[in-house]
Amino acid sequence: MKTRLTVCTRKQRYPTANDAHHAAATATITLRPYRCERCRHYHLTSRTKGKRVPRPLFANTPNDDKAAP
Numbered sequence: 001m002k003t004r005l006t007v008c009t010r011k012q013r014y015p016t017a018n019d020a021h022h023a024a025a026t027a028t029i030t031l032r033p034y035r036c037e038r039c040r041h042y043h044l045t046s047r048t049k050g051k052r053v054p055r056p057l058f059a060n061t062p063n064d065d066k067a068a069p
């Protein structure tokens with residue numbers, strides 16, 4: 001999977017993996033550094049493979065009304 005040019009140009013770039021990891025560690029959300037094929041630098045992605053994406057707290061549950069006594 002190649003990084004799209006628009007993604008590459010718009011994203012923050014990190015010259016080394018160390019910089020990317022440091023930035024990911026200080027972020028408030030889970031970020032994963034990855035090597036960009038286009039600029040040969042590193043970007044951060046919020047996509048974390050193998051991990052479940054947290055569901056929104058206010059997800060709609062349409063059947064709730066029927067379940068009420």
Ligand SMILES: [Zn+2]
Pocket residue numbers: 003008009036037038039040041043
């Ligand atoms: Zn890039």
